[in-house]
Amino acid sequence: ETGVTQTPRHLVMGMTNKKSLKCEQHLGHNAMYWYKQSAKKPLELMFVYNFKEQTENNSVPSRFSPECPNSSHLFLHLHTLQPEDSALYLCASSQDRGGAESSDTQYFGPGTRLTVL
């Protein structure tokens, strides 16, 4: 496997279900990200992890719970979601050098298309 992988690719769940999205990066990067892409909206950053530590939570509702056990894996645990949470969830990774350099490119996975009934 190369690049950034995400599973599952498609997920349909009811509002009372609990499910998890998985992301794995094979690029040796130290930062990982969750984004939400809704129809006709710009990508919204949800969470950022650097060296397994969460460095940004972009006012995301608590029904979304991220987990980063190591620099290669990132999960998004979902519970009691709402229909408006239906979207494409994209994971990305980058080598964040943390200095005054903004060229660190984020590489994205194929996304999980989530439908909440």
Place this chain on the structure above:
Amino acid sequence: AQKITQTQPGMFVQEKEAVTLDCTYDTSDPSYGLFWYKQPSSGEMIFLIYQGSYDQQNATEGRYSLNFQKARKSANLVISASQLGDSAMYFCAMRGTTNTGANSKLTFGKGITLSVRP
């Protein structure tokens, strides 16, 4: 705060012709980076090209080039010799740098749909 503006409606281009996709930005950061991504219908965001705010020359990557006009705060993507596989959504994005270092956050525009006609 950073802002990316992509206002073009759906764009159409004939195969083998060149096309320019517009992007304007606004930021108060002392330095920043500009990125273009392509998103086919499959959903994956594919990195195309990067331009740093202090780069003297416009970035080029194969058929992609970035027309960077700092004073106008524009970073337009030029695709030369369009191919049918170029049909996709194209997103412009920015990453800023504060006095203490680079932000992790990429700010994206709303995207532009490009359709290549045979």
